Amino acid sequence: MLVHALVVAVLVQEAPAPAGEADRGPLATLESRVRELTLDNGWRFLLVSLPGAPVVAFETYAEVGSVHERPGITGMAHMFEHMAFKGSDRIGSLEWPREREAIGVVDARHGLLMEARESGDPEEIERAESLLRSAAELAGGFVASEEFSRLLENAGGTGSLNASTSADETRYVVSLPSNQIELWCWLEAERFGRGVLREFYRERDAVMEERRMRVESDPFGLLLEHLVLTAFLTHPYRHPTVGYAADIAAYTRADAQQFFAEHYGARRLVTAIVGDVDPERLEPMLRRYFAAVPSGPDRAPIAGSEARQTGERRIEVAFPANPFVALAWHVPALAHADSAAVDVAVRLLGYSRSSRLERRLVREDGSAAQVLVTGGFPGNRYDGLALVIGIPNAGVATATLEAAIDEEIARLAADGPSDEELAGVKRVARAELYGQMRDRVALASLLTEYEAKTGDWRNAFRRVDELAAVTADDVKRVLGVYFGATNRTVATLTAPAQAAPDGQPEGQEDR
Template identity: 25%
Template sequence: MRNILLTVLFMAPIAVGYCMQKSVTQEFKLDNGLVLVVREDHRSPSVVAQMWYRVGSADEHGGITGISHALEHMMFLGTQAVPNDQFSKKIGSLGGYENAFTSEDQTVYYEEIGKQHLETCLQLEADRMKHLQFKPDEVLRELEVIKEERRLRVEDDPQSLTWERFMAAANVGGAYHNPVIGWMEDITQLSLQDLKEWYEKWYAPNFATLVVVGDVNAEEVYALAQKYFAHIPASSAIKPKAKPQVAPLGKRTIEVHAKANLPFLMLGYDVPSFSSKALEQRIYALMVLQSVLDGGLSARFEKELVRSQAVAAEVGAHYDPYQRYNTQFVINATPSEGTDNALLLKSIETEIEKLAETLVSDDELKRAKMNLVSGYIYEKDSTSQQAMLLGKLKTLDLNIDMMDTFESKIQSITAEDVQTVAKEFFTDKRQTIAWLIPETLS
């Protein structure tokens, strides 16, 4: 995140989904390729506007890693019409909040504000889509800010450093090999010209999706999008070829030696994302499996490894299937005092093996599903989270109906489905292990 740290024919609006209060989601497309997704939610007189550019670290090559994140910073340096930090000050003066973030697959800018100020937000976003200024002294100063961000968030944080090296080892030749923030050597050599060329290539309507959720009328939002974005020309850049992950051929193990108080383990398995549309059922089964392992105090990791065996001080599992390419099912753990690293790893692998050998019980399956569904419903109650999910789905070329079918998909998963994915994906061949080995703290 910033400050330290997603045709030539107008398509008629199509009703594609309903949330809990039966809000209709409508989708439009401008002649220049800009996609507009509007979801009406009239519970409060506010609106969330998010501009998603379909470019992230997965699109970068060696030598310019981190450029998408760097450009995110530059987008707040101003245009001729809105110079310096006036963008942020303008939104703040209207009682709104704005920020941005960069991921592997997208770069996203957003505003949360009273509905009467939506037009101002769209006017400002359109201005910086086309007219961003690159002043040499400001660019150099911001690059120094980014280097300091990397030092604070990665190089001085041993667990973040381990995560970065884990992902590099797990994604040999793949799109997610490089960190979003970039390698320090590449950040150091980024030039103003590099940034301008990246901006001119990707920051165009045909690589953008505008998502608006809140107390709005979809047709009126479409009219505003036409007013402020229709005149901006499409980019002539060609969508890059896919960067599929090199098929894993065996277990990969790395060590990260850094100044730290405690060891730290990252254990990952190469698994599909929703980009593999034919594997949708398996993906939902993996989500349920993650909840069986790490879905609260009654889940297996907490119950067995932390409380019963006391081999882990903390342990968790993470799986995000909303990715453009295959991803990692990641387990991270810190051994309890006196626990040998090998014992911690063996204990985790034993829990994985149980899932492949024995069906989860009906009660356990119900709890895992309830944990997932209740969390999802809670998140979807937020207009910001609604917009976030719509943006992810649309920029990944997924059906936005998925936003409203999540519960039924999760409920359809059986114990046999969970066992099947445990057997299929949790194998040595797909495994990557990273150990943080503490060095003496001065």
Template identity: 35%
Template sequence: MRQISWWVLPVVLVLAGSAGAQQVDVIEHRLDNGLTLLLVPRPGDPNVAAGWVAKVGSVYERPGITGVAHLFEHMMFKGTQTIGTRDIEQDLQIIEQLDALRAEIQAAEVELDRRHQLGEIEDPADPAVRSTRHQELLDEFETLLARQSDLLIKEDFSRIYTAEGGSGMNAGTSYDFTIYFINVPANKLELWFWMESDRLANPVFREFYAERSVVHEERRLRTDSTPIGKFQEQFEAMFWQSSPYGWPVIGWPSDLEGITRDEALGFFDTYYAPNNLAAALVGDFDPDAAIELAERYFGRLERGARPPLQPRTREMPQLAEKRMIAYADTNPQVVVRYHSVRDGHVDEPALVVLGQLLSGRTGRLYRSLVEEQAVATRASGGQAGFQFEG
């Protein structure tokens, strides 16, 4: 495989399948607005695996908006000015009204927190302590949400793709990047370019406040309600003293409840600019035609006003052993972790090989702890290198 940037590699590997075990010839084209296009022609394949990656994950967040990168993974499927609504003008008016109401509601919540701090009320979440105006705001908010729901065409983005033969549409957020991908028939490649460029050029982040609650529920199911989920989260926070890798990709609960749409829009404008994106195609297509489509559709995206900010905070050297002991209704587990090297470091390949030697049924850890000493039911090791830490 030709040498390409670390952050565009994931989209190629996902779309190309077992690319790691074979040579993949990649055609690279860069648009004037900075977007990188990667092409892997495979004649005879009736479908095209198509996707794009944004160079942004949870490490690009800051305290107060943790989880916003993952939240955008959800919001990017909410449609555009032409997809997902029956009346865009009314839709936008309601969104503006919802934002104004939410600002007033947040001010009322701050006042309740102040009264709680002074000991005037016991529980700021108790509906009985709300002012009349606070309750009126909440009622108005729910009424507007119901009006907006009548305007929406649910799952419209997915419906259009499915009707044209698309399949496997999905997305994922990691510490370092966010990826969106789908399979489309080779003769529907222009549809993909239009759909994806439209949600980047003309997004409408409708149902923003409802989606915050959806993500909060996802967090509850995946973390809070699992036997060791909360302990794993606290272990990460303990291991990473200063690095942003210490907060969860899904975000802290208080941040999920408080992120505003303005904060989210600022995040989008910064990190979803074309100069921070890479798109990739794998399948039966003409590279020249694909480049022409990319120029026509992705080329209309405006370059970001300034380069995206890079995470500044690095992990402090660990000076002493840290140990966490937790009790849960699950089989006993032992995790021993060391700080190592970041992705791409000269020592990373050796550490990856070491992890492979230790893991699996023929691995030294398994043979020693499971087969010989019989003190464990499974054992493995490995190297995890991220963009800034390891």
């Protein structure tokens, strides 16, 4: 990959901070290499031919995330991400007709278990559980487990094969030698055109364990789940991506099939193919493999919106861990005109050792062990949150740390950044964008995200100019508009109350 890095570095080289519009030369060179293809079914492809190593990065971006879920099936987008590696009727099955019949038996036995649990009869529940286990074992005997993943890994995808789900999207990623492009086409068409939801209930148990690890046993996951629930009252960003435990436990394979039918389809897919590709030869191949994938649902707006917050919201969560505090403000979406200025403001507050909060709280007064700052949480396709997490040092109260965070934000809003400070932050932001454009995998991710979220992949390149145009007055303005007390939610992790000895009421002393 060293040759590739050197080649693309020539195409996209880091330049000094511009006085006005960012230097478009290197970006224009790379931008000109992007070729668009939209099939009749709506599937969008972005093809980028780059010289260098014979390697190709693939990312399929599905415009399906937790924002598309309804109450009762939270986490289903994430569940489907797991199922998307289970193969099709032609991949992963040793004998499809018999497996299909056995899957039907599993579904029926699961229905009996749900009925038994509703009855509350322990003997009926035990019997139903036993019947479900035997049916699942029978169905599993017809499965070539993990065959879909193994085909990609054996073709050179080991170490790069991945997927992720967020509030806004699901991503499917792999890098392969360029002589394996047709294999990827076949597998991806099978995934979205002929997928089979096999081993569903076993995978559901794995998702439940993932929730226990990421949320219920993790202080950060637990507090942030409560913070988002408090900050968003009606917008579906309030749904946790992993889902609620009660919803996960109630999933059925029919629920997942319905979710796929309602939300997946070619219209909601954007794929970037970056690296050693010849678009002229690749386009006919893409049409041959993907034209038959059903279009699926239109790219409709989500159900639900959030009214403007008019007063501060607070919540405390008890958990046996060191206390910390999280502050969040509603901020505009990626496509909004203020997005770049908010990005710069957030970077001035956090992101590096020289940032305002890091310098004040960690390096100068030592009140914080760590300060974490980010924007676009839990997503940025719609209006999301800017987030500051303060982890106090021993002996420092979370209220003290919160007050110091408030002081630094107020100071930046009143005085604005210095010229040197602002230039440094913009230089780092620009370097990060350039860094993404130097890497095939990161470039594929950047292009698909901007195409899906802003309607035009070219906005990824325009972002450099948008960041360069942000002024100190812009920073002061967006801090004043979005970072006020009435627009924020504060969540604090606290130690659980201690039980009094000998069953005495808490706070009563022995005498």
